[in-house]
Amino acid sequence: MDIQAIWLTAKLAFVTTLILMVVAVPMAWRLSRWQGAGKALVQAIIALPLVLPPTVLGFYLLIAFSPNNAFGQGWLALFGSPLAFTFEALVIGSVLYSLPFAxxxxxxxxxxxxxxxxxTAAMLNVPSTARWRYIILPAMLPHALIAAGLSFAHTIGEFGVVLMIGGNIPGETRVASIALFDHVEALDYTQAHQLAAVLLVVSLLLLIALYWRQGKGGAQWRAM
Incomplete structure (x- = not known):
């Protein structure tokens, strides 16, 4: 069961990170160019999961996913099944919860x-696609790797949000953090230690890779 929970956690983290990189790049670009009123409010909303208890976000998402509300009704009409307590619900919650990390x-x-x-590129009439390909994206690569790594690592450690909107369904919503909680509740500390050690090592290795890449990227940038 723990192998299944670990696999589901990795799948959730990968899907969440992929969606976040698609969504966060244009969002961060617009924010970086926005100088008008309201920017602070938008930044605060994006950063809210950093300080908001995960169960609060999970509670409101659970209400939104209910067939009694517009979003839940639309999902039910479109896909023929409720959204709450599904893997798709975990993905949506994880994207919102990890958004500031991307x-x-x-x-x-x-x-x-x-x-x-x-x-200079604009004065030379360089097309916008070429600017992104040859100027912006190469310069952004270290930051994109950090964003993806943090999003992936943060999703692995989710508990409150996934418990509220996903419950504890083996093979569907029972991720590693939920499985660990189950082992502790059952006083099965041997399994809890094993699963906790896996999560600890994976998280530590991810952070080491991120800090190493950040230092290497910084050195390369200074050398330029």
Whole structure:
């Protein structure tokens, strides 16, 4: 069962990270170029999961996923089954819960772009696709790796959100954090130690890789 829970956790983290990178890149780009009123409010909403108890977010998502509400009704009409307590619900909750871990590193990277490079490219009438391919994306690669790594690692450690909207369904919503809780509740500390050790080692290795890549990228940037 723990192998199944670990596999489901890895699947959830991968899908969540993939969606976040698609969503967070244009969001962070627009935020980095936004100077008008309301920016602070949008940034605060994006960063809210950093300070909001996960169970609070999970509770409101559970209400939204209910067939008694518009979003839940629309999902039921479109797919023929309720959204709550499904893997898809975990994905939506994970995307919202890990959103700041993807947006903030990308936003920092976009704000550090040298305006002169983009201005010169615009003066030379370089197409926007070429600007992204040859100027923006190469400069953003270290930040994108950090965003993806943090999103993946943060999703692995989710508990409150996934418990509220996913419950504890083996093979569907029983991720590693839920399985660990089950072992502790059952006083099965041997299994709990084993699963906790796996999560600890994986999280530590991810963070080591991120810090190593960040230091290497920083050194390369300074060398340029």
């Amino acid at each position: 947006v903030q590193p990308l936003h920092a990277g976009f704000t550090q772009l040298q305006p002169a490079l983009l201005e």
